[in-house]
Amino acid sequence: MPTEEGPISPAELRRRIRANEWTGPLPSPRTVGAAPADSRAYAKMNLVVLPLAVAFDFVLFCQRNARAYAIADITEPGSPVPRLLAPDADVRTDLPRYRVFSRGSIIDEPHDINAYWHADSVAFLIGSSSCFDWALRTAGVQYETLGAYETALPCLPSRCFAGNMVVTARRFASSQDAVRAIQISSRHPAFHGAPVHMGPAQAIGIADLAKPDYPLGTMPAQTASDDTHTLYWGCGILSASLTGSAQIEQLITHYPGRLMVTDRLIAEMAVF
Amino acid sequence: MPTEEGPISPAELRRRIRANEWTGPLPSPRTVGAAPADSRAYAKMNLVVLPLAVAFDFVLFCQRNARAYAIADITEPGSPVPRLLAPDADVRTDLPRYRVFSRGSIIDEPHDINAYWHADSVAFLIGSSSCFDWALRTAGVQYETLGAYETALPCLPSRCFAGNMVVTARRFASSQDAVRAIQISSRHPAFHGAPVHMGPAQAIGIADLAKPDYPLGTMPAQTASDDTHTLYWGCGILSASLTGSAQIEQLITHYPGRLMVTDRLIAEMAVF
Known part of the structure; x- marks a missing residue:
């Protein structure tokens, strides 16, 4: 898509993903954003959704292992809006695909997680190697x-x-x-x-x-x-050795390669 | 003290504070640590202690306002040990003085907080301007x-x-x-x-x-x-305009200028 029509904005890409017009891996940074594409590359994020009851435990884990899991945004419990990274986004619909785990086993790989979103759901957006x-x-x-x-x-x-x-x-x-x-x-x-x-x-x-x-x-x-x-x-991949995930009734991540594109430039998120 | 006998280690300074042999403001970074003192200056931290029930809310607040409140360590609920910064320290005793608030009012300014520490207490160590x-x-x-x-x-x-x-x-x-x-x-x-x-x-x-x-x-x-x-x-000072603190049954901070000295070098905590 982007190669045919040139760069598109993060908001437009999220809109197409939300409408199920884009379900594959995200296009490369070079093709998302205004020209010159290279300097306008937008940050993409890994997603982890957990119930509020274990959200603090997960924050602790990420804070202690920030070289793997640097948290860039946390939603209010029940709110799907990543305010710091993309205030008009909805983490339930704006990634191309998800993985839903229950007590450590994959139970679904849907294109949206509306059916799995609860009043106590908290979403973590975690920096990606891409x-x-x-x-x-x-x-x-x-x-x-x-x-x-x-x-x-x-x-x-x-x-x-x-x-x-x-x-x-x-x-x-x-x-x-x-x-x-x-x-x-x-x-x-x-x-x-x-x-x-x-x-x-x-x-x-x-x-x-x-x-x-x-x-x-x-x-x-x-x-x-x-x-x-x-x-x-x-690396932001949740290790297969990770305990805790097996005890959690419901844990949602992005499907591999299907990240969320944000409104923040990668270069803007550098320390300087 | 340090000017008379030369630099002392963070662990030794914390030991003296714990024993109430040192109750004033911390010595300058130049006087804590082995020679050459300037290059061995150790990071000091602001302290905030809250009940677990509002710990996640506070993490959210700090994460969104990290230029004021950059969290460097979070203790396990009930544990007074700041594992990342000083694994042999005890945040209940190793600061020279504390301030205890109840629903926004100062109720005590003790030299230790053993009497105020609960099984659900969580301590946040927050980077200091010093x-x-x-x-x-x-x-x-x-x-x-x-x-x-x-x-x-x-x-x-x-x-x-x-x-x-x-x-x-x-x-x-x-x-x-x-x-x-x-x-x-x-x-x-x-x-x-x-x-x-x-x-x-x-x-x-x-x-x-x-x-x-x-x-x-x-x-x-x-x-x-x-x-x-x-x-x-x-700045890490909790603003007088901060809502939330007024609703919290018990909030503890360090007394102004009475921070916790850590085992981490300031230079070590730079990005590079």
Whole structure:
């Protein structure tokens, strides 16, 4: 769609998603927003919806593990409006697809969650790696995303939530690219901030980088050269090891790749 | 004390406070920590203790107004341990003095809050301007702190909490000092981040800069020159206009100037 008619605004994209005219993965940042598209790329967000009864526990967990789960907005209980990020949006309808869990099992993957929304529902909008990748690419950093992995790095637990960190791994073409990536990611704490590890994958419990637990993009064809560097960032995927989710009557997330586009520019959310 | 015997560790300072051997304002950052004192200055924190029933509302309020209230740690309900900032500390005893409010009125100003601590008490540790001032001074920025002021800038409300922003005003000796202050504060989102206003005080509802609502430090004797600039940052003081606090059975804060010293370096908490 966007390639045919040029960039569209976040509000217009959300309107089409709400009307079920757009149900696939979001278009790339380059195609959402006014020209020049690259500098008007809008932040996209992961979604987690929980009952108010465990909302504080989840806030605690995210606050303690902010490199994976940086909360950018929290709705009032019962209100579907993410006021800070998109005051005319509705988190129940404005993502292309959702996943509904009950006590840890997927029970539905609908295109809206009106039927699952309750007076005590609270939505958390959490920074996505797609924004971080945009920042790296915009700066001309050369790298490939290897995938996302379950690790042996424990998250700091909070009440009913505990588990290991999920990380995304990126292989950089040179020392200079890796250094630049550390600088750029540090400016973006809303989208994971600085890396949590650099060096051997085994040191954080990843057995084989060629076998990601959550494949993202394409695996690199070439082998590593002497000056490639692999860096690891916290990731917003709720780990399969996460306790707590199994005890929750209803937990809703976005369907993988089907995020919410906001009215905030990625560049605007940088520290400076 | 510290001037006589040299720098002491945060843990030792907290131990003395706990033993009521130190009840005054905290020593300056330069005198807490190992040499070289300047580079080992430790972060200090504002404290707010609330019942769990309103903890989520307060998180919402802080998250929406993070330039005033950046939460650096939240204790488990009932636990007095700020795990992220000082895992061997106890927020009930490790600040020199407290203020206990009941429905908006001060009812006690004790040296510990053991008698007021309940199984549902939650403590919030909130970044303090004292750290931010350390960062500015360490960089050699020339300025004077004018004080803290109630403004007409509304905070974003959340549930039972609403009110106007309190700001601290600083007058910088030159354009270059003001520019440097914006750069440095941007690196420190844990301590208010970038300024919220620059220019005339009247534009944000401050009638007279010479009459701060909350005096801090000393007022400058000289008048402003052509190249002085006044900048305003969000402030962690709970505004007198804050609704919500009046409805809360018990709210505890630190006594002004009696903060909690943490094990985290101020420099370590910078974005980079």
